[in-house]
Amino acid sequence: MACFGGFSRATPLELYARSLPKGNQRAGSRDAAATLFPMYTVPLKEILQMTVMEPHESLKERGELISFEKGMGNAAFISHQWVGDKSPDPDFRQMSVLQDAIRRLMSTQKRIYHDIHTEMFLNTSGMCTSALNSKPLFFWYDYFSCPQLDKNHDFQQAVVSIPGYIARCEFFFALVPVIENPGLCKVFTPSSWSERGWKLRLLLEAQDLVGYRVLLNLQPVLLRGMMVQLPNFLLQNGFETVFDVDTAGWSPLHYAALRGEVLLMQGLLEQHADPCQVTKRANPSHGGMAGAGALDLCLRHRNNEAARLLLAAKAAGDGRWELISACMGDNAEGVRLLCQSRCDPLGKDPLDTSAVSIACMFGSATAFEELSAQAGQALATSTLAESLHAAAVFQGGAQIVQALIDLRADINEPREVKAMRPFGLVVSWHWLLYSLGRVTPLTTLCYHLQGSTPLMAAILSGRYECAAILIAAGARQDLCNRQGWSVSDLARNQAIPEFLIQALLGQPRGCHVVASFALRGGSAEQNS
Structure with a gap:
């Protein structure tokens, strides 16, 4: 198919995308309509210089607010959670974390790296911090930027304008440190925060057709029941035939798998679309690696009726990647479908990581429960220990960590990575990069991974909620990894929460409180 940088003949979608004005070319009237209250x-x-949280009205009265306009510099949107009842940050704990981070980024830090998961699977290099220093920087934060004392017409206009504010911002900051509030019996963590999505038109303006297609076809996942006919589907996505492949190596069947509409996929298969075709390269817009098939995508997004159709069309390979995809999507029904198709619930992916560990890695509690039920007594203690490490490093939630502990996973077992296995080669490579001076979250983890306990892994990965649960369960702090570092040594290089500081000083009461709140599901709705 004709794609940007590909063939000479452009599709109607590409021509339309090229015709759209960029953000800095939009007419002033259109920009004003997007923001009904000053930014x-x-x-x-x-x-x-701030030391206390003050509302919009106080800052405006003192002349400390600036109505941001294009040309003044760069704007940053700060997304966060309200950790207090009447104030977003009553003890100034969140904002102090932001201040420390900004000072570090403006001084010693040269690059902003992605999280460990993104760096490992998508091989991204992050962003130079010089981008933050290139122009004057202004921050949008709801408590400062929107009227607070009276929820009047201006407040409503400001709230409606938030998408417009985001469109004007060059940077989007997620301010999500682990904060406990005993008064509310809640703990606020990155898991209780959810990020916003981008608009379809903005992706087209940037001529990001891959990102546009991903978002377009994920809409029915959230709005089940929307149907689209095959000709319209091809037209909307800028494809001409069912055999086209775009710049990300995705075919129409892959994008249809995101939608999960059975009739649409059946139509593509009747037009001889290949049910076994895999993607050619990683797709950062989706978060998927190269080598994914349509069945993988269906299972990841719980499009299980479409998955049944593909299974009937003989789409499954050996079941290793498919089971991993179901675990990534917390798709318990998908796990059952694969096990009924004789897939091994204890199977491993090509990197020698078990499906159980993948479920724990992604915080997929229902998929983990289904795998445990399918495996029964065959679930080995070694797999449980590996899974506890995976949960500690990545996105394992409080319930999964506690479930593993309840299943008697050894909370102090050191991680031993076999150097000549696929995952061991990945770890060894990043260990070498760290030794040569490339210090990123991933290389630091890999350098310290051998001999690390789950508690060490949680500290290294900034999974402080998980660390609190492990300490509350009695995890030892006196052990050392292969580099001779203890938990205290690893924590010394991080701005850890106060409850962990006290635990390392022999006073774990705060960790017990945080663990209790987390296991009760104590979280709060996101404000911005």
Whole structure:
């Protein structure tokens, strides 16, 4: 198919995308319509000088708010959770974390790296911090930027304008440290925060057709029941035939798998679309690696009726990647479908990681429960220990960590990675990069991984909620990894929460409180 940088003849979708004005070319009237209330921001200098949280009205009265306009510099949108009842940050704990992070980024830090998972699977290099220093920087933060004392017409106009504010911002910051609030019996963590999505038109304006297709076809996942006919589907996605492949190596069948509409997929198969075709390369817009098939995508997004159709069309290979995809999507029904098709619930992916560990890695509690039921007594203690490490490093939630502990996973078992296995080669490579001076979250983890306990892994990965649960369960702090580092040594290089500081000083009461809140599901709705 004709794609940007590909063939000479452009599709109607590409021509339309090229015709759209860029953000800095939009007419002033259109930009004004997107923001019905001024975009009040706080300059960088004032943000760093703050010591208490004050509402919009107080800052405006003192003249500390700036109505941001294009050409003044760069704006950053701060997304966060309200950790207090009447104030977003009553003890100034969240904002102090932001201040420390900004000072570090403006001084010693040269690059902003992605999280460990993104760096490992998508091989991204992050962003130079010089981008933050290139122009004057202004911050949008709801408590400062929107009226607070009276929820009047201006407040409503400001709330409606939030998508417009985000569109004007060059940077989007997620301020999500682990904060416990005993008064509310809640703990606020990255898991209780959910990020916003992007608009379809903005992706087209950027001529990001791959990102546009991913978002377009994920809409029915959230709005089940929307149907689209085959000709319209091809037209909307800028494809001409069912055999086309775009710049990300995805075919129409792959994008249809995101939608999960059985009739649409059946139509593609009747037009001889290959049910076994896999993607050619990683797709950062989706988060998927190269080598994914349509069945993988269906299982990842719980499009199980479409998955049944593909299974009937002989789409499954050996079941290893498919089971992993079901675990990534917390798709318990998908796990059952594969096990009924004689897939081994204790199977491993080509990197020698078990499906159980993958479920724990992604915080997929229902998929983990289904795998445990399918495996029964065959679930080995070694797999449980490996899974506890995976949960500690990545996105394992409180319930999964506690479930593994209840299944008697050894909370102190050191991680031993076999060097000549596929995963061991990945770890060894990043260990070498760290030794040569490339210090990123992933290389640091790999350098310290051998001999690390789950508690060490949680500290290294910033999974402080998980660390609290492990300490509350009696995890030892006196052990050392292969590099001779203890939990205290690893924590010394991080701005860890106060409850962990006290635990390392022999006072674990705060960890017991955080663990209790987390296991009760104590979280709060996101404000911005």
